[in-house]
Amino acid sequence: MSTLTSTPVQQETAKPRRLRGLAWLMVRQHRSALLACAAATVLGAAWIVYQRWAMLDTLHSAGWPGKPTDVLNDAMLQHISRTFNDAAGYLSCLPLLFGVFLGAPLISSDQEHGTAQLVTTQSVPRLRWLLWKLVFALVLVVVTTGILGALFTWWWRAAVPVVSSNWLDGSIFDTTGPVLTTLTLFTTSLGIVIGTLIRRAVTAMALTFFGSVAFLGVVDYLTPHLGTPRRIAFPLDSEHPAGLTNAVQVDQWVGTASDKLYGWSTCVSDDAPEACRARLGIVNSVWDYFGYDQMSTLQWTTAGLLLAGSAALVALVWWRTRRHPL
Numbered sequence: 001m002s003t004l005t006s007t008p009v010q011q012e013t014a015k016p017r018r019l020r021g022l023a024w025l026m027v028r029q030h031r032s033a034l035l036a037c038a039a040a041t042v043l044g045a046a047w048i049v050y051q052r053w054a055m056l057d058t059l060h061s062a063g064w065p066g067k068p069t070d071v072l073n074d075a076m077l078q079h080i081s082r083t084f085n086d087a088a089g090y091l092s093c094l095p096l097l098f099g100v101f102l103g104a105p106l107i108s109s110d111q112e113h114g115t116a117q118l119v120t121t122q123s124v125p126r127l128r129w130l131l132w133k134l135v136f137a138l139v140l141v142v143v144t145t146g147i148l149g150a151l152f153t154w155w156w157r158a159a160v161p162v163v164s165s166n167w168l169d170g171s172i173f174d175t176t177g178p179v180l181t182t183l184t185l186f187t188t189s190l191g192i193v194i195g196t197l198i199r200r201a202v203t204a205m206a207l208t209f210f211g212s213v214a215f216l217g218v219v220d221y222l223t224p225h226l227g228t229p230r231r232i233a234f235p236l237d238s239e240h241p242a243g244l245t246n247a248v249q250v251d252q253w254v255g256t257a258s259d260k261l262y263g264w265s266t267c268v269s270d271d272a273p274e275a276c277r278a279r280l281g282i283v284n285s286v287w288d289y290f291g292y293d294q295m296s297t298l299q300w301t302t303a304g305l306l307l308a309g310s311a312a313l314v315a316l317v318w319w320r321t322r323r324h325p326l
Helices: 021-029 031-061 074-091 094-113 115-120 126-159 179-198 201-226 273-280 292-323
Strands: 230-235 248-256 261-263 282-290
Touching: 021 031, 021 126, 031 074, 031 126, 074 126, 094 115, 094 126, 094 179, 094 201, 126 179, 126 292, 179 201, 179 292, 201 292, 273 282, 282 292
Parallel strands: none
Antiparallel strands: 230 282, 248 261, 248 282
């Protein structure tokens, strides 16, 4: 008689995967930044979606788009515009916050406290540690600002008819499209460079703050110079042509039928303005402007320059770390 023996099947218990090595170190060191960015992304995204829905619900209840916006209640329109501009103001602070609180202390804090030397002497190559640092910070920037910027752009497209049409203003131009993400990448990279050179976290944060504020001002000044304005002439005291809907005026003159231009205030203070204009032959109002359809081109041009600048700053950090000890 044979005895059947059964061999128990050994089932391997699946062990939960845990972060190890440098991945664990990045999360452990920067868990406050991770939690802050996660909270800002989730809460900010929910708030933007809600505000967009509330805006459209209010407008539809008031009869829009059947009724033109100029006959809608002024108090309602002001409330919508104020809410939208407040949101734009909050988002425009992100480049500064990321540069100061993430970029500046990213490496300088480890240098100041000796963590960088400790890690790179524990069988971790220096450049591998630096790569993890840079990728962690820049991915965190892209994910956070990418989500919030995309949702805010979605809100902006719906809000154009009822909010300020000056889309070249920094609070709108810098927070929609690709500009918010690339602008934040640049200020974060700037903070990393300053921190690497200064090697003191608090000092680097202060310098990054002032440097970023100055840089943001320069970007707002240079933005109109990245494209070519259009020019249009139309009769004085007439309705603006349809092509100027949501356009941003950058200069204005008065002109003759032969295209001779005078300053916009010509004849305004004269005792007989009409006679003054007739004597000079002034019949047209002349605008230099950016059309609404040029917004995307200007934004992507700005984003490309910012991305190139960010890459140059990151390359500088990489070169500096290879050439000098941490």
